[in-house]
Amino acid sequence: MVTVLYYDSTMSDEERRKKLFGGDLFVYSPTPHSLQLVAFAREMAEKALAPHFPPDAQHHMEKQAYVDVLADLKPTFINHPRSKELVGGILADLDIDLTQAYLDVPRLRSMTSEYLNAGLTLQFESHRDTWFSAPFSQINYWIPVYDVAEDNAMAFHPRYFAEGVRNSSRDYNYAQWVQFGRSAAAKQVDMETRKQPEAEQEIEREPDIRVITPPGGILIFSGAQLHTTVPNTSGRTRFSIDFRVVNRKDVEAHSGAANVDSDCTGTNLGDFMRATDLERLPEELIGEYDTAPI
Numbered sequence: 001m002v003t004v005l006y007y008d009s010t011m012s013d014e015e016r017r018k019k020l021f022g023g024d025l026f027v028y029s030p031t032p033h034s035l036q037l038v039a040f041a042r043e044m045a046e047k048a049l050a051p052h053f054p055p056d057a058q059h060h061m062e063k064q065a066y067v068d069v070l071a072d073l074k075p076t077f078i079n080h081p082r083s084k085e086l087v088g089g090i091l092a093d094l095d096i097d098l099t100q101a102y103l104d105v106p107r108l109r110s111m112t113s114e115y116l117n118a119g120l121t122l123q124f125e126s127h128r129d130t131w132f133s134a135p136f137s138q139i140n141y142w143i144p145v146y147d148v149a150e151d152n153a154m155a156f157h158p159r160y161f162a163e164g165v166r167n168s169s170r171d172y173n174y175a176q177w178v179q180f181g182r183s184a185a186a187k188q189v190d191m192e193t194r195k196q197p198e199a200e201q202e203i204e205r206e207p208d209i210r211v212i213t214p215p216g217g218i219l220i221f222s223g224a225q226l227h228t229t230v231p232n233t234s235g236r237t238r239f240s241i242d243f244r245v246v247n248r249k250d251v252e253a254h255s256g257a258a259n260v261d262s263d264c265t266g267t268n269l270g271d272f273m274r275a276t277d278l279e280r281l282p283e284e285l286i287g288e289y290d291t292a293p294i
């Protein structure tokens, strides 16, 4: 199997999605709107963590105070209308047809360096988003807010794109998670007790692929790609923005990456909003994916 990393490709979006569903990766230099989104996130983070520089703030604050600031900062960024607007702008920068593009709210993530490893700063083990009730046509976008390095970025394990991994996604239902799991996140500082799908076998994590771009660079990958947050040993907190997008035509056609091992129920499709007017997908269409309504 070959994994191609396309850099600043001028390929059409149709072509690009096909390649993504086949396991390829795409990387773009910062675009006007990705830079604006990064600037917006920085402004918010710098204000919230003042007088500290966000990547260094973890060394200067009490644990609980730090967690409290993030617990407030993240939803403020996620729910701000400007964030969604700028995501739409990024998609337009990449020549995506906005009338067909449905996006989930952009999340601001932080990964502290050997400091806190649960709840809001949860360090994800190797996973596919499709273990978490994502459709196989879901495409993920990842953008660093400050400089990243190999020891605080994300790693891909392309071998497993075509090879199944034994995992516990059978126990996961998205609607149940929304109802019971998510609200517990802010309360967990030291211990990660929420039930999340995870691998049930040893994963050969290396060789892996890590993509390092300047802040505002855009990494695009299929939600079926097995990926891991690299344990952060850089001494600095990594801040990044990620969001998911589906194309309505793919959702209607049930196209996307192959399912090699996901066994969860339900769907996250109810979260997606059309880039042009924030309309949701039609109920009937979401219903086609909702394998176990609760």
Ligand SMILES: [Fe+2]
Pocket: 127, 128, 129, 227
């Ligand atoms: Fe993920």
